[in-house]
Amino acid sequence: MATKTDVFQHPDYYLMDELLTDEHKLIRDTARAWVKKEVSPVVEEACQKAEFPKQWIKGLASIGAFGPYIPEQYGGAGLDQISYGIIMQELERGDSGLRSTASVQSSLVMYPIYTFGTEAQKMKYLPKLASGEWMGCFGLTEPDHGSNPGGMITHIKDKGDYYELNGAKMWISNAPFADIAVVWAKDESGAIRGMVVERGWEGFTTPETHGKWSLRASATGELVFDNVKVPKENIFPEIKGLKGPLSCLNSARYGIAWGAIGAAMDCYDSALRYSKERVQFGKPIAGFQLTQKKLAEMVTEITKAQLFTWRLGVLKNENRATPAQISMAKRNNVNMALTIAREARQIHGGMGITGEYPIMRHMMNLESVITYEGTHDIHLLITGMDITGIAAFE
Amino acid sequence: MKILVCISKAPDTTAKIAFKDNNTAFDENNVQFIVNPYDEWYALVRALELKETLGGTVTTISVGEVDMDAIIRKAFAIGADDGVRIDAPATDAYFVAEQIATFAKQGAYDLILTGKETIDYNGSSVGGMIAEMLNLPFVSLATKLDLSGTTATLECDIDGGTEVLECNLPLVISAAKGMAEARIPNMRGIMAARTKALQVIAATTADKLTEIKSYTLAPGRTTCKMIDAENAASLIDMLHNEAKVI
Numbered sequence: 001m002a003t004k005t006d007v008f009q010h011p012d013y014y015l016m017d018e019l020l021t022d023e024h025k026l027i028r029d030t031a032r033a034w035v036k037k038e039v040s041p042v043v044e045e046a047c048q049k050a051e052f053p054k055q056w057i058k059g060l061a062s063i064g065a066f067g068p069y070i071p072e073q074y075g076g077a078g079l080d081q082i083s084y085g086i087i088m089q090e091l092e093r094g095d096s097g098l099r100s101t102a103s104v105q106s107s108l109v110m111y112p113i114y115t116f117g118t119e120a121q122k123m124k125y126l127p128k129l130a131s132g133e134w135m136g137c138f139g140l141t142e143p144d145h146g147s148n149p150g151g152m153i154t155h156i157k158d159k160g161d162y163y164e165l166n167g168a169k170m171w172i173s174n175a176p177f178a179d180i181a182v183v184w185a186k187d188e189s190g191a192i193r194g195m196v197v198e199r200g201w202e203g204f205t206t207p208e209t210h211g212k213w214s215l216r217a218s219a220t221g222e223l224v225f226d227n228v229k230v231p232k233e234n235i236f237p238e239i240k241g242l243k244g245p246l247s248c249l250n251s252a253r254y255g256i257a258w259g260a261i262g263a264a265m266d267c268y269d270s271a272l273r274y275s276k277e278r279v280q281f282g283k284p285i286a287g288f289q290l291t292q293k294k295l296a297e298m299v300t301e302i303t304k305a306q307l308f309t310w311r312l313g314v315l316k317n318e319n320r321a322t323p324a325q326i327s328m329a330k331r332n333n334v335n336m337a338l339t340i341a342r343e344a345r346q347i348h349g350g351m352g353i354t355g356e357y358p359i360m361r362h363m364m365n366l367e368s369v370i371t372y373e374g375t376h377d378i379h380l381l382i383t384g385m386d387i388t389g390i391a392a393f394e
Numbered sequence: 395m396k397i398l399v400c401i402s403k404a405p406d407t408t409a410k411i412a413f414k415d416n417n418t419a420f421d422e423n424n425v426q427f428i429v430n431p432y433d434e435w436y437a438l439v440r441a442l443e444l445k446e447t448l449g450g451t452v453t454t455i456s457v458g459e460v461d462m463d464a465i466i467r468k469a470f471a472i473g474a475d476d477g478v479r480i481d482a483p484a485t486d487a488y489f490v491a492e493q494i495a496t497f498a499k500q501g502a503y504d505l506i507l508t509g510k511e512t513i514d515y516n517g518s519s520v521g522g523m524i525a526e527m528l529n530l531p532f533v534s535l536a537t538k539l540d541l542s543g544t545t546a547t548l549e550c551d552i553d554g555g556t557e558v559l560e561c562n563l564p565l566v567i568s569a570a571k572g573m574a575e576a577r578i579p580n581m582r583g584i585m586a587a588r589t590k591a592l593q594v595i596a597a598t599t600a601d602k603l604t605e606i607k608s609y610t611l612a613p614g615r616t617t618c619k620m621i622d623a624e625n626a627a628s629l630i631d632m633l634h635n636e637a638k639v640i
């Protein structure tokens with residue numbers, strides 16, 4: 001298993017570093033240094049054993065990966081959206097499962113509490129989530145409602161001084177160890193409402209999903225609600241309808257667009273290094289045209305994604321990034337990363353299937369990333385709807 | 395405890411080294427600069443550890459132009475309290491030492507720390523010069539530093555062993571590997587770095603005693619000659635006549 005020193009260097013073909021501030025670069029170097037020191041040496045084994053290394057939580061909190069853009073008064077770091085993206089890129093360069101844990105905590109748990117929560121909810125939950133003392137998860141998907149979350153059947157009933165919650169969520173990242181869950185359920189009028197459910201409440205269980213071939217270093221599970229009593233102060237008061245969960249997904253998808261670049265860069269960096277060292281027919285395989293085609297296309301696609309996503313970050317900072325623009329970047333970048341992982345795997349030959357190199361792990365991880373937070377096809381249909389004005393997925 | 399840590403920049407170890415202007419200047423184009431590792435990992439971190447146990451302040455000082463500021467902010471992110479930049483290009487060790495000594499004279503520092511060398515020019519001379527200019531003791535290449543009252547106990551690697559020294563403060567030390575363990579900044583530190591005071595002051599006049607006339611790159615790795623294991627005579631012949639090492 002990989003115990004080699006992590007010598008990763010990012011490609012910067014179009015000098016994108018010049019578009020970043022000194023603080024962005026410091027944040028990137030910090031996240032990268034932490035990944036090299038704490039993640040790379042153990043990630044292969046964690047994946048082989050399908051275990052989330054709990055010791056990562058403290059480190060993630062200290063590098064600001066939990067709620068980077070949440071204001072400081074609630075324990076966040078008060079950073080801009082490009083900083084958030086860069087942190088996600090560096091984490092996913094290490095492992096998509098690691099990035100998923102941070103994405104969920106930041107965009108799917110802290111973001112809705114910050115955006116839709118009452119002051120009391122914010123004060124109660126955000127500082128502890130930022131410090132990693134509490135971990136959260138996000139329950140939207142159900143066994144029978146994935147791409148179509150609006151059809152959900154999990155629901156709440158008003159019982160006077162509390163709501164009674166019933167139903168089940170599936171495929172929930174961080175569920176097995178989360179202290180709290182942001183849950184979306186329908187009220188009696190059929191409107192989707194959000195709420196914070198705490199571990200330990202009667203009737204709330206989180207069985208773990210086993211046997212994944214992907215995101216093995218991230219824990220996935222179900223959320224089962226059997227007559228759970230949710231205090232009224234735990235409901236998000238105003239937000240109703242799908243736009244609640246969708247705005248969270250928007251923030252997470254934006255982070256994934258950056259994250260995927262990280263995974264792609266790691267595959268490219270490894271393939272470039274390997275192809276210069278591996279000699280066949282008397283010369284490094286990097287000297288063969290077919291290998292060069294693969295490498296040249298990889299760096300071209302990474303460069304395009306870097307610039308495209310940086311621009312999206314600028315728009316996001318200005319509050320102008322549309323959900324459809326974010327869909328386009330998520331779809332493009334994850335697909336780009338998956339294609340690069342597959343090509344990089346070929347360059348590594350037989351070595352590419354082992355844990356000696358990160359390639360196969362990235363490749364398998366990206367199969368989840370291309371499915372969750374809106375599948376590859378659904379994002380295409382969002383672009384289609386945006387440009388034609390006609391929804392093709394309903 | 396008032397500690398002054400000298401911080402300089404150096405090209406990232408993976409940077410491609412090239413020269414320009416007819417090999418008289420280092421080509422900084424596309425070169426990523428980092429905090430000189432000996433300054434950051436050992437001098438700065440040990441200074442911070444001492445501050446954390448004994449109280450006091452850690453100030454950084456750098457001689458350089460405006461591109462140095464990102465390097466200084468990283469030192470702030472790791473934990474330095476404030477910093478000074480003497481606004482002049484750092485081209486000569488004597489000039490640099492004179493600038494730092496002039497500043498340090500007014501500060502009554504208990505300790506002045508430098509890294510053992512910068513990883514680009516490897517001069518190892520600024521620390522000793524500062525000590526001389528301030529008329530202070532100098533311990534070079536220290537791998538361990540502990541303080542008890544106004545006495546410093548230091549360890550230095552020497553040929554075949556270790557030397558333990560005691561010295562009274564104030565004192566100038568150059569820090570080598572082992573003095574501390576590198577720290578990764580945290581987000582609180584990065585945020586705090588935004589607001590810490592970075593004072594930029596004009597350089598005093600000082601001589602430049604050296605000038606670089608030209609650079610040449612070390613010859614690249616040449617090809618490897620394989621000699622049959624049975625053929626020791628040929629190996630000896632090549633070492634003697636071609637490599638001229640025996």
Ligand SMILES: Cc1cc2nc3c(=O)[nH]c(=O)nc-3n(C[C@H](O)[C@H](O)[C@H](O)COP(=O)(O)OP(=O)(O)OC[C@H]3O[C@@H](n4cnc5c(N)ncnc54)[C@H](O)[C@@H]3O)c2cc1C
Binds near residue numbers: 137138141147368
């Ligand atoms: C590892 C992992 C972690 C996850 N973490 C979370 C989490 O933390 N929280 C959470 O709520 N969810 C999570 N998910 C769930 C994820 O968001 C869903 O898997 C995803 O939305 C797809 O839903 P589905 O699996 O039910 O697939 P389906 O919706 O059944 O889709 C199956 C296929 O049909 C296609 N399809 C569906 N509808 C259409 C249409 N109208 N037109 C064309 N094609 C269509 C899809 O593109 C896809 O190819 C996670 C999933 C995984 C794998």
